[in-house]
Amino acid sequence: MTTYAAPGGRAASIPLLGREVEPTLFEMSVPGRRAFQLRTTGLPETSIADLIPDLHLNPSVVEIAEVSERDLVAHFTRLSHRQFSVDLGMYPLGSCTMKYNPKFCDAVAAMTGLNGVHPAAPASLTQGWIELLWTLEQRLVAITGMAGATLQPAAGAAGELTGLLLIRAYHEARGEKRTRILIPDSAHGTNPASVTLGGYEVTTIPSNERGLVDSDVLKASLGPDVAGIMLTNPNTAGLFEEEIQDIAKAVHESGGLLYYDGANLNAIVGVMRPGDMGFDVVHMNLHKTFATPHGGGGPGAGPVAVSERLVPYLPGPRPVKNDDGSFDWASQTTSIGRVHGWNGNALVLARALAYITVHGSDGLRRVAQHAVLNANWLRVRLAAVLPAAYDRVCMHECTLSAATMKAKYGVRGLDVAKGLLEEGFHSPTVYFPLIVEEALMFEPTETESLQTLEALALAVERVAKRAESDPESLHAAPRTTPVSRVDEARAARTLKATADAV
């Protein structure tokens, strides 16, 4: 019934013209060559020495590189050909939600009426932007079941720290001195790092044999010194914390608050709301759930939505709608203050609103449903070669384990990941969550087709066969990529972070 020919997401057809090293911009430089062209200003050609005192002038020249426009284009185009991306093929990197990034959203961000606006221009001249941000805040509040939000945090980790500072402000306003935050051992590393920066101590809660937070230990750890708990739901193993309502009740009864790490929001968006689970603070990674492109490591955006009791402390200024229908900025005196130099990653925020506008309520629900469908299909399809760490229904991602493969053939999760690169797929996330031995976490997302999933499954099976017949070839993988396995230890031992370092 289904045809599995030519899946769209497999990138094994990329032509490679060669495997030579690409020179750096500095190696291509020829003194006197130039690419730039600037406006003819017609200004008097006053010497810089007549404008600025000697004390400040640099007696030497900061060398950049001197290349032609044609060489500049060739260099960065060739670099782009040495880079895997969602546009090229499937990117099932667990916990990163590498779904297709709609071009429509890029087109919105490219509008001069949006990207040509100075951030310090007054509200009367930036009504469209403030309305856009106000609208996005309304949407995110509705999606999470919260009462208010800040759009300023520039990434998930910034959102986490902002959320923790809101929790701190809340307790301080009530005259309570609470010092600890509870975090499951399966949490993203950003959680404990943010807790420290928020001025709290981490108390780690173990997971049980079902991959869920041990709620008995959790409840026993609560007390008057606990400010709150940070949870990811579904958790980092891709499993839904089924006792969440019970946990929320216990935390609230002890006077603590609940923080929702929205890294895995794609599993529930449109289907459930963190607010209904009892959470007080939610950060969202717009570059995950709402498909804004991740740019090879950023920009992201990490808005934070909060329940009613935390609204007074939200960072400011916030967009507000006046009675006459116009828009403005407002700051609350109880605000924790600004967490970004301007208004957050505004163009990322605009892309996210474009994505939400197209999907609407029903579209977002379909996103979560199909993300969960794909992850479960892959989990069951791969069960014979890479068994799931927890053998039951997962959410938007499945945590599989190469532990058996390692025991039998000495092939580790990392080797499987590198083998998949040779097959034209980006690898899954390896060795996370830390609580699973030889973890391989696959997050297919809803935008990959059944054909692509089947192609991935066949590729994993081929890698598994190689593990049995020729494990050495997997230790040596990848061989077809622009470079083969890189020496990470050497990079750290003899740090060379610039072309000028010796």
Added chain:
Amino acid sequence: MADYIPHTHAEVSEMLKFLGMNSLGDLFAHIPEALKLSRGVEIPAGVTEPDAAQLFNDFAAKNKAAELLCFAGAGAYDHEVPPVVRALGSRSEFVTAYTPYQPEVAQGVLQAVFEFQTLVSRISGLPIPNASLYDAATGLVEALNMTAGATGRKKMVISAGIHPHWRQTAHTFARGTGHEIIEAPLVNGVTDWTLVDCTDAAAIVVGYPNYLGILEDVAVARALADEHGALLIVGADPVAAGVLKTAGQWGADIFIAEGQPFGTALSFGGPYLGMFACTEELIRRLPGRIVGETVDTEGRRAFVTTLRAREQDIRREKATSNICSNQTLMAVTAAIQLGWLGTAGLREVAVACARGTHYLHDQLSEIPGVTTVSSAPFFREFAINLPISNEEVIVEMAKLGFLAGVSLAQLCGTSDRSLEGDLSRTLIVSVTERRTKAEIDSYVDALRKVIAQ
């Protein structure tokens, strides 16, 4: 309703059957019913792309500021971003990649970031750059945290010449770290360090130029840092590196800068680019990602993120910072923009900014009732006192086609006491290489008319 989900009905049925399920709802059967929404979230129904485009066209049309000739700066500048930089910076291989966790298929981003780091190092005059931070405000926060770790102290002395928003951000995050932040006030536009006690300071922070555009003698701050055993953080304008001394030449321990001028549009404030570099001594405390050169198994040059043992996913609560996603795409774009400018172009842009700004300064000084805030040397912007409110001037100048500048009252808010006098009559004015003499002349004429009204 629209979406980007490829599944046909038949495929969904087939996949559910494979799982032994009957409906998509069965996938969520293990979740308590009370948590599931019966009618979805309360947002409007989805629309097609062309229908949604209308909404965004309307937003764009309501942003009158986008149509104005820009004389505003104060940390965000209207520089030339040529078609070649936009074309290369929007290549989808760079745009739609994730953080380079698998270096064998991420050499494009890794090498571009390595080249960016090299440029940050040269522009800062410091040897150890990172792969970027969110923006300069975050750079300040991370730099303060770094000095606290290095000195074991918690007192931070920050010049009030540091951009008001960066200072506000530092105050916010000090709620968590417990750092004591002391602001050294400006007198005649220049930091007066004698008004604050720097004993036991972890950091001395100075802006170069400061946010009013003024060039301070950074040697004074360096000497103060030496006297008190503090580290010196210089918040620099990276464009200034085309003509002015680098932070490293002034003896900075840490360089922070807003990299937006290198290829990133004004964008209503983001995404921008935090540039960051430090001395060798501070390397183990460096926040964020760093790309290093190495070799592959065949001995060929390759790049990889390195010194990972500092980072949150490994060190967790003991990490130097919580940052992971940074602003890589803006860093790649900055490398492209700087490649386009080259050595001569960076200098030419810096010189053009200085020439245009000084020309405007001389013209404005002749308007009755307009005075400059300071007589100290400046680079690419300056502050003026107006005889009428700056808000009124900005509104009236907009009618004539100009974004007149940045209102100090708006920029600083009500709590900032970095400047004496009436902030509602002070305007920061900036000229980039994109403004011609004719445009500057017409700006001056317009301002003369607006003030005379």
